[in-house]
Amino acid sequence: MLLLNRDEIKWVFTMKDAIEADKLAYSIFSKRKSISPLRTNIESQNEQGNILFMPGYIDEIGVAGLKIVSVFPNNPQKGLPSTPGTVLLVDDKTGMVNCILDGTYVTELRTGAATGAAVSLLAKKGSKTGSLIGTGGQAESQFDAIIAGCETIKEIRVFSRNKEKRDAFVKKMTEKYSDKIKIISSFSSDEAIDDADIIVLATTSNTAVINGDKVKKGALISGIGSYMPNMHEIDEKTLLKSDKIFFDSKEAVLSEAGCIMTPLSKGIISEKNFTGDIGQVINGEIKGRESDDEIIVFKSVGISTQDIVTGKAIYEKALEKSVGFKW
CATH class of the missing domain: 3.40.50.720 (NAD(P)-binding Rossmann-like Domain)
Incomplete structure (x- = not known):
C-alpha cells in the first residue's frame, strides 16, 4: 500500500493534470461506465459539521474507491482544515487497498x-x-x-x-x-x-x-x-x-x-x-x-468518479516517479 501526502501529490501532479483527469471522469460518468452512488451525508451531533462518504467504482480503469470528506467550519479555529478528507483506492482484481491519499488536497485539486x-x-x-x-x-x-x-x-x-x-x-x-x-x-x-x-x-x-x-x-x-x-x-x-x-x-x-x-x-x-x-x-x-x-x-x-479517476492518475504518477511511503 502506498501513502501519499499533500506535498508528494503536489510534486507529481499539476492542475492541468487534474483538469484532464476530471474531463476523463466526466466522460466516463456520462457514458454510465462508473458506479457513483449519491454521497452519504451524516451531520455531526457534537459539532457544527457534516461527514460525507463517497464510494465509487470504475471497471474501465480497474479501481474502486472511497472518499471520506468532512465540512467543519470551526476547524480553522483549532488549527485544522475546514474540509479534511481521505481517499482510499481499491484494486478491483484483489480487493486490496493499494493507495491512501491526502483527500483534503485531492478534493481541492479535483474541485x-x-x-x-x-x-x-x-x-x-x-x-x-x-x-x-x-x-x-x-x-x-x-x-x-x-x-x-x-x-x-x-x-x-x-x-x-x-x-x-x-x-x-x-x-x-x-x-x-x-x-x-x-x-x-x-x-x-x-x-x-x-x-x-x-x-x-x-x-x-x-x-x-x-x-x-x-x-x-x-x-x-x-x-x-x-x-x-x-x-x-x-x-x-x-x-x-x-x-x-x-x-x-x-x-x-x-x-x-x-x-x-x-x-x-x-x-x-x-x-x-x-x-x-x-x-x-x-x-x-x-x-x-x-x-x-x-x-x-x-x-x-x-461526484466520486472525479476522486477515483484523479486518485488513480496520481497513484500512477507516484509509482512512475517512486514517490510516497510504502506501508
Whole structure:
C-alpha cells in the first residue's frame, strides 16, 4: 500500500493534470461506465459539521474507491482544515487497498479542476477577466484552475465578506502569479463580477453571493461551493438570464444543491432550463458554447468518479516517479 501526502501529490501532479483527469471522469460518468452512488451525508451531533462518504467504482480503469470528506467550519479555529478528507483506492482484481491519499488536497485539486474543465470547454474564447467569490479552503485551487483553463486571462478580481482574509488571499496569489496576471481585491461582489468573462463561486453561503443584473453577456458562471439544500450561492436572476445550464451530475445537483433545487421547487425555473451534464459535451452528445453572447452556468457538487479517476492518475504518477511511503 502506498501513502501519499499533500506535498508528494503536489510534486507529481499539476492542475492541468487534474483538469484532464476530471474531463476523463466526466466522460466516463456520462457514458454510465462508473458506479457513483449519491454521497452519504451524516451531520455531526457534537459539532457544527457534516461527514460525507463517497464510494465509487470504475471497471474501465480497474479501481474502486472511497472518499471520506468532512465540512467543519470551526476547524480553522483549532488549527485544522475546514474540509479534511481521505481517499482510499481499491484494486478491483484483489480487493486490496493499494493507495491512501491526502483527500483534503485531492478534493481541492479535483474541485478546482471542475472549474478548469468548465472554463476550457465553456468559457468564451479569448476571455480576459475572471472573478472569484470566496477565499476559503477551495479558493486557491479555483484560482489556479482559472489560469490553467484559460491561457488568455489577464486579470482576476477576488471578493469575500471578510476583508482581512480577502486581502491575505490576494497577497498570497500575487506572490504566486505576480508575473502573469493582475490580481485585485474587490470591495463588493458587484465590483468583482462587473464585466467579468469568468465568474467562479466557491462559498457555502445560504444566500446568493452575486447579482444576476451584473452578469454580462458571454459570461461563464461556475458554482462549486453550495452542496446542500440550504445553500444558495447562485442567484435566481443569473439562472433566468442564462442560455445554458450544465451540471457535473444532474441527479446529484437536484438532490443536493439548494441554489438549483429551491428555484426549481418554486417554479421559477424548470427542467427545460437544463442543458445537460458536462460529460455529454465532452462525449459530443450535446453542444457546449455556441456563441460569444451565451451566458452559461456550470453547477457542480462533486461526484466520486472525479476522486477515483484523479486518485488513480496520481497513484500512477507516484509509482512512475517512486514517490510516497510504502506501508
